[in-house]
Amino acid sequence: MFEIPYLENCAEILEKRFKNRVLQKVDLQCEKSINVSREILSESIVEHELKRVWRDGLSLRLQFKSYSVLELSFSTSAFIQVIEQNLEADPFLLNLHFSGGSIISVKDTRKSSTFRLNPINTDIPDALSKAFTFNYLIGLFSNKSEEIKCVLMDQNLIRGIGEAYADEILWYAGISPFSIVSKIPLVKVKLLYKTIKYVFIDAIKQVRKINPIGYNKTDSDLLLIHNISKKNSPTGGMIKMKVISDKKVYYTDEQYLYI
Known part of the structure; x- marks a missing residue:
């Protein structure tokens, strides 16, 4: 992707x-x-x-x-x-x-x-846009019973988060991808919001360094969790993978499950 x-x-x-x-x-x-x-x-x-x-x-x-x-x-x-x-x-x-x-x-x-x-512009905020605010994320999570990874990847809710970086973001935030969004406490939602911005800004900087040509897909070495070649997270947790609805979910038991 x-x-x-x-x-x-x-x-x-x-x-x-x-x-x-x-x-x-x-x-x-x-x-x-x-x-x-x-x-x-x-x-x-x-x-x-x-x-x-x-x-x-x-x-x-x-x-x-x-x-x-x-x-x-x-x-x-x-x-x-x-x-x-x-x-x-x-x-x-x-x-x-x-x-x-x-x-x-x-x-x-x-x-x-x-x-x-001439695509039609949308009001759905991009993950790195000013319109994607903490309050928007709170409102998005308040009444939903879906799993967090599905919500993050839904381009009709937030634009720009794909399969791989959803896993990276959730690992950094310490939230299981199978958590129900409405069950995630406010303090963790705030952390998740900051993590989304941090992970993407840092990854963009890294891509510029290792892929100056810019035409090939992002080097998989940037991915610490969503990476078939890695067995453990940077903090030692064993990386697990499940396939759900044709989508691969990479995660560790270090991430807390909110249900």
Whole structure:
């Protein structure tokens, strides 16, 4: 899954590299991957300069001088590659050809990534936005009987927290992923809120150091709990894993279960 640290780093690098370049051509392998026709897509963004790239939730957004925005939402089988001038492109799902000869290429063997032209903005707060406040989190938890990991990953409640970093956040906060949100005491909710911000800000810094190219998925060494190669947490707890509804949950008995 493309999560916040990788997407933040990738957005920064793509903007530095492609800002003010003109998009000369769009190649789309599968028209079902996008919400408009190829013709409308080309009319909206081709021959226009790229003005901004940023992360929004678990997606990347590219804004052009035409004010059109292209949203890229990636599946677990996808990755981004920048293809230099005169180099041949491997099989792709989406290729954006820019002036100067470089291409932003989205690869996806399952063809399950999706793209959206001019996505509708939402009031649902991003995990790193100012709108995501402690009071918002309290209100979110007050009447819910769902497990905490499911709530954190629900993009209709909080945008940007994916499968891997939900496990990392909950371990740092000392809360079992199977805890019922309404049963978690206020002092732990406050700790969880601070932990969400801390874990992501720290991970973004680490990604910038170990992955300066920015186009490959986040190095798994950053993940201390949601990591198949690790047997124990940094404090010695044995890492366990369960699969629930096709989602992997990594945790330790160090985390308190609130039910």
